[in-house]
Amino acid sequence: MKRTITCLFLSLVMIFSLSTVSASITVPERTSNKTWVEDYANVLTDETEAYIQEYSQKLADEHSACIMVVTVDFVKGSIQDYTLSIFNQWKLGDSSLNNGVLLLLSIGDDDYYMMIGRGLEKSFPIYDIQSLLNNYLEPDFARGDYDAGVKSVFQQTYSYMISNIYGPVNPGPENNNNYGYSTTWDMIVGLFTLIIIIALFVSIIRLLRRQRRYYEPTYYYTRPRVRTYRSPYSYSPYSSSHTYDYYSPRSSSSYRSSGGGSSSSSGSSRSYGSGSSYGGSSRGAGAGRSKK
Numbered sequence: 588m589k590r591t592i593t594c595l596f597l598s599l600v601m602i603f604s605l606s607t608v609s610a611s612i613t614v615p616e617r618t619s620n621k622t623w624v625e626d627y628a629n630v631l632t633d634e635t636e637a638y639i640q641e642y643s644q645k646l647a648d649e650h651s652a653c654i655m656v657v658t659v660d661f662v663k664g665s666i667q668d669y670t671l672s673i674f675n676q677w678k679l680g681d682s683s684l685n686n687g688v689l690l691l692l693s694i695g696d697d698d699y700y701m702m703i704g705r706g707l708e709k710s711f712p713i714y715d716i717q718s719l720l721n722n723y724l725e726p727d728f729a730r731g732d733y734d735a736g737v738k739s740v741f742q743q744t745y746s747y748m749i750s751n752i753y754g755p756v757n758p759g760p761e762n763n764n765n766y767g768y769s770t771t772w773d774m775i776v777g778l779f780t781l782i783i784i785i786a787l788f789v790s791i792i793r794l795l796r797r798q799r800r801y802y803e804p805t806y807y808y809t810r811p812r813v814r815t816y817r818s819p820y821s822y823s824p825y826s827s828s829h830t831y832d833y834y835s836p837r838s839s840s841s842y843r844s845s846g847g848g849s850s851s852s853s854g855s856s857r858s859y860g861s862g863s864s865y866g867g868s869s870r871g872a873g874a875g876r877s878k879k
Contacts, residue, residue, distance in 0.1 A: 612663055612672040621647075628658040628694045630733040638738060642745055650753045651681040654688045654744055656737060661695040666875060669693075670700045680704045688744060692733060699728065701744075702873035710752045717874040719743050725876065 615627055623643035624636045643654045655677070662669035670691045673679075680687025685706035692699045701720060703711050723743045727736030 612669060614669070614673045614676055615659070617677050623647075623653060624656045626656075626658050628660050628692070628733075630658050630692070630694060631656075631737060632734050635734050635738045639741055642741075646745065646748070646753075650686070651684060652686040652688070652748065652753070653679055654690070654741060654748075655679050656690045656692075656741060658692045658694060658733070658737075660693070662691075662693045662698075666691065666693055666696065666698050666700045667702075667873065670702045670873065674702055674704075680706070688748070690737070690740065690744070692728075692737065694733065698876050699724065700873060700875040707752070708872050711748070711872075713872045713874050715747065716872065717877070719747065720874060721877055728876075 615625065617625060621644065622640070624631070624639040626636060639654070639656050647653045655673075657673060670689060673691065674687065674689045679689055685704035687704045688701065688707070688711075689703075690699070690701045699720070701716050703716065719740055724736045724740040727733070727739065
């Protein structure tokens with residue numbers, strides 16, 4: 588009980604501290620609630636801005652989600668806190684679904700950060716966010732071609748959301764859908780299913796073979812038995828000229844003759860066997876620039 592109360596208290600303190608940080612940072616004014624790109628650093632072309640505005644508005648109309656792109660010269664504080672402040676103060680995404688996406692570029696700080704709403708955490712994991720940034724923004728950003736990097740990563744982020752979260756909708760003529768996440772996941776699932784089918788098939792074959800086999804010991808051993816026999820001349824019940832002594836337990840027989848002669852015979856036999864056997868055996872996740 589005490590542990591539960593402690594965890595609840597710490598969670599409230601963390602939420603309160605994050606809210607305080609978000610409220611204490613001053614962010615620029617948004618042009619309107621339907622503006623999905625704010626180029627305060629003036630690094631984007633009119634064509635790129637129009638493209639972002641068109642498809643982000645389409646995402647908002649059809650799925651109540653959005654992809655917001657913001658460029659600034661510098662941020663106040665950490666880029667993560669600044670991104671959080673813009674996200675919360677501008678109230679990006681649907682209020683109940685919390686499905687907004689914000690991409691912030693700080694040109695003077697040579698840094699960027701992408702943040703998603705809590706409602707997208709399970710369907711848009713952080714390692715996919717980092718992969719999109721590394722593959723489609725970082726190369727152009729490092730060269731100073733911010734316009735090309737922003738357009739490329741926006742296209743792939745939009746395509747990812749449509750393909751993996753909101754179902755197949757035409758993502759636009761310029762999208763090549765070449766990020767490969769859905770295809771890779773399908774390949775992994777297919778390979779796993781194939782392994783299970785092969786394992787079941789092998790198990791059935793082994794079970795059928797086991798039912799047709801018989802089992803016997805690898806070898807067996809019978810205890811040697813002492814076999815005794817009597818000589819036909821060793822004893823005669825009608826003759827007193829022969830005296831019978833005894834039969835030894837080691838398979839020997841003897842007799843005595845009154846004439847002083849004697850004869851003996853012995854014999855033994857052992858039996859072995861062998862065989863064989865057959866056996867069967869209000870804040871979401873985010874990622875920023877990878878420092879290289």
